[in-house]
Amino acid sequence: MDFQFKDKYAPEDLLKIMEILCDKDIGCEWDRVQNHKSIRQNFIEETYEAVDAIDKDDKELMKEELGDVLLQVVYHCYFEQQQGNFDFYDVVDGVSQKLVMRHPHIFKNNKFKNADGSFKGWEEIKNESHGHTTISRRVNRVPITFPALMYAQKVQKRVAAGGVQLPNSKAEIGTIRKILDEVESKIDSGESIDKDAVGALLFSAASLARQEKVDREEALSLYNSYFLRSSRGDKLGITTFAPAKIPRSLPSGMRVARAVVAGINADGCIRRKMDNRRIVCSAVPLGYSAKGVS
Numbered sequence: 001m002d003f004q005f006k007d008k009y010a011p012e013d014l015l016k017i018m019e020i021l022c023d024k025d026i027g028c029e030w031d032r033v034q035n036h037k038s039i040r041q042n043f044i045e046e047t048y049e050a051v052d053a054i055d056k057d058d059k060e061l062m063k064e065e066l067g068d069v070l071l072q073v074v075y076h077c078y079f080e081q082q083q084g085n086f087d088f089y090d091v092v093d094g095v096s097q098k099l100v101m102r103h104p105h106i107f108k109n110n111k112f113k114n115a116d117g118s119f120k121g122w123e124e125i126k127n128e129s130h131g132h133t134t135i136s137r138r139v140n141r142v143p144i145t146f147p148a149l150m151y152a153q154k155v156q157k158r159v160a161a162g163g164v165q166l167p168n169s170k171a172e173i174g175t176i177r178k179i180l181d182e183v184e185s186k187i188d189s190g191e192s193i194d195k196d197a198v199g200a201l202l203f204s205a206a207s208l209a210r211q212e213k214v215d216r217e218e219a220l221s222l223y224n225s226y227f228l229r230s231s232r233g234d235k236l237g238i239t240t241f242a243p244a245k246i247p248r249s250l251p252s253g254m255r256v257a258r259a260v261v262a263g264i265n266a267d268g269c270i271r272r273k274m275d276n277r278r279i280v281c282s283a284v285p286l287g288y289s290a291k292g293v294s
Helices: 011-021 040-056 059-082 088-101 122-130 135-140 148-161 169-188 195-211 216-229 231-235 252-266
Strands: 272-275 278-281
Touching: 011 059, 040 059, 059 088, 135 148, 148 195, 148 216, 169 195, 195 216
Parallel strands: none
Antiparallel strands: 272 278
C-alpha cells in the first residue's frame, strides 16, 4: 500500500485516504460497501453537529465537526468518481465558478450587467442560470427534505418574491384565531384534532413570522431552551442533563421531543416500547401524567 504518514495532511491526502479505505481488495470492510443512500443520514447528522458546534462557539469542536462534514462530501464525490461522472475537483470548480459568476460587482464581470450599466444581483443571476423563469420552477427547487418550518419559510419567501400577494400579518392573525376556534370546538365535543388543522396553524404562524421578519426556526429554538429550563422541564428531569446532550441545531420540534423522552428515561423509566411511533413508559417522572410522548 502506497501511503505516507504525515504530521499535517492536505486535501490531496484526504482523497488518497478515501481511495485506500474504499479499495475493494485492501480497504475497510465498512467503507468499501457504502453508497449515496447508505450514508445519507450521516450527512444530515454531521451537518447538525457542525451547526451545534458553531452555536456553542467551540473552536476545537467546530474544527472536528466541519471535518466530518467535509468527509461526507469526499465520500459522495468518490462514489461519483467511480462511475465516471465527476470528482472532488469538479465540485470545487463548480462552486468556484458559481461564486465568481454571482458576484459580478466584485470580479467586474461585464457579462452580468443590466442595460443601465449596473450589475445584476445574486438572486437574478441564480434564477437565470437555473432557468427559474416562473414561480412554480422556483418553488419546485426548494428541497422537500428541508425541516417543515424551513420548507414553509422558503416556499413563502419565493412565492412572495415572485409577486404573489400573500395574507398580511393581520389577516394571518385572523386565520390563526379561526383555526384555534375550530380546534377548541373539536376538543370540547370530544373529537380528535386532525393533522390538517395543526399544519394550517403552523403554516399561518410561519407566514406571520416571515412578515414580521422573525426566523421561525430560531424563534422556536429559543422557546425550546426556555422550556428546557422552566419548571416544566424540571418536573421531567430534563434541565440537569438534556440540553448538553441534544444538539441545539436539530429541527426545533425534534429537539423538544428528544428532551422530553430523555427526561422520562432518565427518571426511572423501567420499560419503553415503540407503539405507532409513540414511546410508552411504565414509569413516569414527577407529576407527569401523560402516557407517552409523540
